[in-house]
Amino acid sequence: MEKIFTKKAIINLAFAVLILQGCKTSKISRSPENLQIPESFESTQEEAENSVALLHWEEFFEDDILKNLICIALENNQDNLKTLERIKIARANYRIAKAGWLPEISGIAGASERRFSEFTMDGVGNADANLSPNVPEDKRIPDPYLDFIVGAGFNWELDVWGKYKNLRKAASARYLASEEMANHVKTWLISEIAVGYYRLIGLDEEIRILEEYIGLQESAFDLSKDLKTSGKENQLAVDQFEALLLNSKSLFVEKQMELRSTELYLTSLLGIYQLDHKRTSLEDALEIPELIRVGLPSELLVYRPDIRIAERELLASHADVKAARAAFFPSFNLFGMAGFNAFDFGKLFFNPASAVYQFGAGLAAPVFNRNQIKMGFETANAAQQIAWYDYEQTVLKSYLEVLDLVNQFEAYQMQVQLKTNEVSVQKRSVDNSNTMFLVGYANYLEVINAQSRALLAEIELVELKTQKLQTNVKLYKALGGGWI
Numbered sequence: 352m353e354k355i356f357t358k359k360a361i362i363n364l365a366f367a368v369l370i371l372q373g374c375k376t377s378k379i380s381r382s383p384e385n386l387q388i389p390e391s392f393e394s395t396q397e398e399a400e401n402s403v404a405l406l407h408w409e410e411f412f413e414d415d416i417l418k419n420l421i422c423i424a425l426e427n428n429q430d431n432l433k434t435l436e437r438i439k440i441a442r443a444n445y446r447i448a449k450a451g452w453l454p455e456i457s458g459i460a461g462a463s464e465r466r467f468s469e470f471t472m473d474g475v476g477n478a479d480a481n482l483s484p485n486v487p488e489d490k491r492i493p494d495p496y497l498d499f500i501v502g503a504g505f506n507w508e509l510d511v512w513g514k515y516k517n518l519r520k521a522a523s524a525r526y527l528a529s530e531e532m533a534n535h536v537k538t539w540l541i542s543e544i545a546v547g548y549y550r551l552i553g554l555d556e557e558i559r560i561l562e563e564y565i566g567l568q569e570s571a572f573d574l575s576k577d578l579k580t581s582g583k584e585n586q587l588a589v590d591q592f593e594a595l596l597l598n599s600k601s602l603f604v605e606k607q608m609e610l611r612s613t614e615l616y617l618t619s620l621l622g623i624y625q626l627d628h629k630r631t632s633l634e635d636a637l638e639i640p641e642l643i644r645v646g647l648p649s650e651l652l653v654y655r656p657d658i659r660i661a662e663r664e665l666l667a668s669h670a671d672v673k674a675a676r677a678a679f680f681p682s683f684n685l686f687g688m689a690g691f692n693a694f695d696f697g698k699l700f701f702n703p704a705s706a707v708y709q710f711g712a713g714l715a716a717p718v719f720n721r722n723q724i725k726m727g728f729e730t731a732n733a734a735q736q737i738a739w740y741d742y743e744q745t746v747l748k749s750y751l752e753v754l755d756l757v758n759q760f761e762a763y764q765m766q767v768q769l770k771t772n773e774v775s776v777q778k779r780s781v782d783n784s785n786t787m788f789l790v791g792y793a794n795y796l797e798v799i800n801a802q803s804r805a806l807l808a809e810i811e812l813v814e815l816k817t818q819k820l821q822t823n824v825k826l827y828k829a830l831g832g833g834w835i
Contacts, residue, residue: 389648389750404645404654404830408541411827414636416629417548420621424544425537427622434529434536441522441529448522452515454507459500459690466495492694499699502690502707509685514677521670528663535656538832540620545824547617548630553817554610556633557810561603564806568596571785571798588795595799599806637816645757645830651749654831658749661742668735675731678724681716749829756826763819770812777805 412418425431467474477492510516572592578584614628652658687710693699717724784801787793827833 404650405833405835406827407833408827411833412545414548414631416631417545420548420617421541421544423623423626424540424621428540428620429622431533431536431540432622434533438526438529438533441526445519445522445526448515448519451518452510454505454685456503456505459502459504459688461498461500462696463498464495465498489695489698497694497696498692499694499696500690500692500707501699502688502692504688505686507685509683511683512677512680514674517670517674517677521667521674524663524667524670528660528667531656531659531663534832534834535660538656538828538834541832542824542828543620544617545827546821547613547620549636549817549820549824550613551610551617551628552630552633552636552820553813554606554613555630556813556816558603558606558610560806560809560813561599561606564802564809565596565599565603567781568592568599568802571802572596574789575795583791584795591795591799595803633813633816636820645753645826648750648753651753651831652746654835655749655829656831656834658742658745661738661745665735665738665742668731668738671731672728672735675724675728678727679717679721681714684713684715686711686713752829753826756822756829759822760819760826763815763822767812767815767819770808770815774805774808774812777801777808781805 408421409418412421467477469475469478477494477496480486481491508515572589575584575589575592579586579589617628618624618626652662687708689706689708691699691702691705692707693702693705698705780801781798784793784798788795788798
């Protein structure tokens with residue numbers, strides 16, 4: 352009696368040690384609530400009632416041509432379509448995990464034929480049984496032996512420690528993350544389309560300006576040749592005017608090349624082969640409302656899809672750790688089967704004598720593979736730490752990105768105003784230099800310098816206006832894209 356008690360005590364102690372070791376390694380990492388971010392953005396912008404982050408792209412962009420391009424891209428862009436397919440994969444994985452805690456039920460149906468050797472235990476036993484007067488004719492074992500079975504079996508691992516529950520939580524979080532990824536890709540796609548569209552508008556304006564200045568420089572070049580013929584200028588002046596003209600024509604070709612490359616890139620984003628790239632003018636595109644309130648840093652956690660993706664991944668990795676921890680504990684299984692089994696097919700169905708069943712329960716605890724389970728747990732825990740750092744890094748980058756874009760937008764507003772005034776002065780200097788050159792009060796170098804500086808100032812003004820438009824788009828993207 353004492354020995355039996357001692358054995359039971361040892362078994363109970365071993366079982367308790369297994370559980371305690373599992374609990375000992377169950378370290379829980381930080382959660383999204385632990386993250387501290389600033390309470391406000393550093394900005395000189397006056398706050399308004401609405402935030403850019405609350406505007407859907409159809410409200411944010413007012414250009415109908417741009418809206419049409421975005422609609423085409425959302426329907427045809429391969430990156431966007433691939434993301435939608437990944438959502439289907441995540442949904443399927445979630446459904447698989449959701450059904451993980453249910454019992455596995457499988458149908459059983461089979462037929463076989465076997466002949467036993469007369470020099471085996473089965474062969475001798477069957478022959479002896481058939482000779483027994485206690486075995487009726489219809490129950491004698493045939494030779495060869497036939498075996499028919501029809502029924503159903505099940506196996507059910509009870510989710511005592513929450514393994515399947517946590518796997519389900521992880522799959523659910525990753526499914527939600529895949530939906531956020533779809534929004535993230537859409538935001539990226541919309542912003543890329545808008546940035547490319549505004550770049551085309553800017554290049555159109557730069558090409559128009561170059562055409563205007565090429566005409567002006569051709570006139571100056573012709574005038575210099577006439578003055579040389581009349582003896583009022585020399586060949587050096589003619590060469591300088593011609594060099595300036597050739598430089599502008601080269602820049603014109605470069606801008607046309609850049610325009611075509613941008614059109615092709617925009618076409619690739621649309622996911623189609625050909626498109627007539629219609630667009631509005633730069634001045635019409637600039638008729639946009641001033642930058643409205645960007646909101647609070649804490650709102651980024653709600654509005655930005657990439658932050659929500661990182662948060663979902665963090666929650667999923669947290670559930671993975673709990674599921675990995677559950678592997679340390681014993682698993683409890685219920686199993687069984689029920690059906691009909693006979694060596695005569697005619698007696699298989701609806702015969703109580705051919706009915707069979709089996710029910711049982713089992714317990715399995717890791718012993719020799721605990722080190723492997725421990726490594727799996729440590730891997731899951733390290734993955735959770737990485738997910739936390741990814742989340743923290745995403746929030747930090749998002750906050751700094753918004754700060755940088757707001758600063759850029761405000762700077763571009765001031766630069767555009769200053770550059771506009773500079774262009775007016777430079778144009779006036781071109782008119783004055785041309786007039787003074789005709790009457791001999793200015794030399795050709797002054798005319799060339801005036802034209803060069805004026806052309807450069809106008810090109811820079813167009814680039815600033817384009818960058819302002821693109822920064823406005825990037826700010827829309829940085830604040831989440833309006834997928835609330």
